[in-house]
Amino acid sequence: MSIFARSPADRVIVVGAGVAGLATALRLAPRPVTLITAAPLGAGTATGWAQGGIAAAVAADDAPSLHADDTCAAGAGLTEREVALRVAEAGPGLIDWLVALGTGFDREADGALALGLEAAHSRRRIVRARGDSTGRNVLDALVCAAQATPSIEILVAGLHGLMRDADGYVRGVVCERDGVAFRLPARAVVLATGGVGALYASTTNPRGALGRGLLAAARAGAALRDLEFVQFHPTAIAAGRDPMPLATEALRGEGARLINEFGAPVMAGIEGGDLAPRDVVARGIFQALGRGRTVYLDTTGRLGERMPQRFPTVAALCAEAGIDPAVQPIPVRPAAHYHMGGILVDEAGRSTVPGLWACGEVSSTGLHGANRLASNSLLEALAFAPRIAESIGDASAFAGADRPTPLPEIRPEDPADLAATRGIMERYVGVVRDEAGLSQAVAHLTDLSERGSDAAATGLMIARAALGRRESRGAHWRSDYPGQLPARHSVVTTAAADALVLQELTDA
Secondary structure (H helix, E strand, O other): OOHHHOOOOOOEEEEOOOHHHHHHHHHHOOOOEEEEEOOOOOOOOHHHHOOOOEEOOOOOOOOHHHHHHHHHHHOOOOOOHHHHHHHHHHHHHHHHHHHHOOOOOOEOOOOOEOEEOOOOOOOOOEEOOOOOOHHHHHHHHHHHHHHOOOOEEEEEOEEEEEEEOOOOOEEEEEEEEOOEEEEEEOOEEEEOOOOOHHHOOOEOOOOOOOOHHHHHHHHOOOOEEOOOOEEEEEEEEOOOOOOOOEOOOHHHHOOOEEEEOOOOEOOOOOOOHHHOOHHHHHHHHHHHHHOOOOEEEEOOOHHHHHHHHHOHHHHHHHHHOOOOOOOOOEEEEEEEEEEOOEEEOOOOOEOOOOOEEEOHHHEEOOOOOOOOOOOOHHHHHHHHHHHHHHHHHHOOOOOOOOOOEEOOOOOOOOHHHHHHHHHHHHHHOOOOEOHHHHHHHHHHHHHHHHOOOHHHHHHHHHHHHHHHOOOOEOOEOEOOOOOOOOOEEEEEEEEEOOEEEEEEEEEO
16 A cells, blocks of 8 residues: 555654664554655664664673663763663563564673673673674664564655644654655654754764754654753764764773873773763863874774674774774764754653654653763663554544644755854864853854754754753763753743744753
8 A cells, every 4th residue: 555545544654764763663563654764774874873782781790770870870960760760671671672573683602692891881781783783783673674564664755844733733744755745644753863963063973863853843842852962972983084983882891992192091080981971081082182182092902903803893994994903093083973852752752742752862751861871872762662652552543634734844955054054063062062152153053044054943952952051961061160050951842943932941
C-alpha cells in the first residue's frame, strides 16, 4: 500500500532514521508506520558514526544503581535520578533485544560481552561491536529489521514542518521530495531528528544536524528545555575535515593520554585527569589551546599498535590523515558533539503538544542533565522507543474530519547564511562563554533569522538560553559567572515562529 493511500486514522509518522527513529518504528509494529528519512536508509545519521558503544550494567561487579549514580554525577545536578535509574535498569534487556536483531557485539573468549571503560564511568560497562564501530553495527541491524517489517514504509524526504488541527493537536507533517512539497496527515508524529552540532563550524555531526526537528516542534508550540547545554567532544581529530572525525573516548579508557607539543600532560592537576567528564576535559583542552599550546592524544606504543584491531575506525581515520598512531600522537581539539537540551518530554516521550512525541537527541528526557555521560545516547533512544510506542497505542485516533493546518515551514538554507551562523555559534556560543560574546551572538543571529535563516533561528534559541543562564554548570561554562546557582532547568516556549514568549528557570 502506498503511503498516500494509508488512512490518517492509522498512520504514525516517525521522522528520522537513526537509532531513535528505527527503534521506535520497530517497537510500533505491527501498527502502520511511515518512516521519513532525509537520506537513503542507513546514511546521513549520527548513529552510524557512534564509536564508543552502549552503556549497560551487565558485569558481575556492576548494577543499574551504580550506572545511575555515574549518570547523575556527570549531569551536574540536572539529571533526574528516577529517569536515570529506569534507563539504566532497561540497559541489559536492550542489549539482549539488539542481539536478537542480529547485532554482533564483541565477546571475550568465554563468550561474555567484552566491556570497555570510558570517562566518568566507575565500572567497565561499555558494550561494543567491532571495536569502535558500534553505531554502524547497531544501525545496520536496525535497518535490516525495519526493511523486513511489513508495517514500516520508508519515505526519503525532507521535513518542512508539522501540521496542527483546530484543537491544537499535531496531526501530520509537511515534507518535500524532488522539489515538491506535500502533506501527510497522521494520528501521531514522533520526531527523532537528532541534534544541532552542524550549527557549529567545528563538529563531529553530519552536516544535516541543524536542529530542524527542534525548530519544527518550537513552531508547533512545544516546550523546549535546557537548550544551552551543548556537549563538545574533547577529542575530535584536528585534521582539517568538516565534519571532524572522532577519536573515541574509549581510547583514554584504554590508557591514551592528552599531552601538549612538549609532551607535558594537559590534564595534570585536574580531578579525574584524562578520564574526567567530557565537559571538564573539553575545557582543559580549550584552555590549553587558548594559551597557544597544541594538544595531542598520545596512543603511541602498544595501544597504537593494537588500534587496527581494537579501534579500526579511528585507525582508518588516522591513516586517511597520514597519522600513524603507534608512533605519532593524534592532534585533537573540542568540537560540537551532542545536545543535552531538546523538546521537553515526559516518561513516555510525549511533548507538551498533544499528538507530538520525541525520541533520542532531539528530546530532553531528564537523563543527561547538563552533561551527557559517555555512551548513554544510544541507550536513551533504545530505552524510550518502547515507551513511546506504548503511549501512542493508547492515544486517541485521528478521525480526519478537520483538515490539519500547516505551520510555518522550514526553508532551504542559504549557504552564506549557514556559514555565518556556524561561525557565530563557534566563536560566541562554544566551550567557554561570556555575556559580551553571547549578546553579540544574539544580535547577529537575530539579523540572520529575520533574513530567513532557519539555522540562525535555531542557534538564536540556544544563544538566548545561554545568555539567560548566569552560572557555570556542566557543558555550559560562563567565564563571567564561574560559580553555580541552585539547580534549575531553563524552559522556553514559542507562541509563533521564532517568537520567544517565555523563558523561565524551574526547579530541577
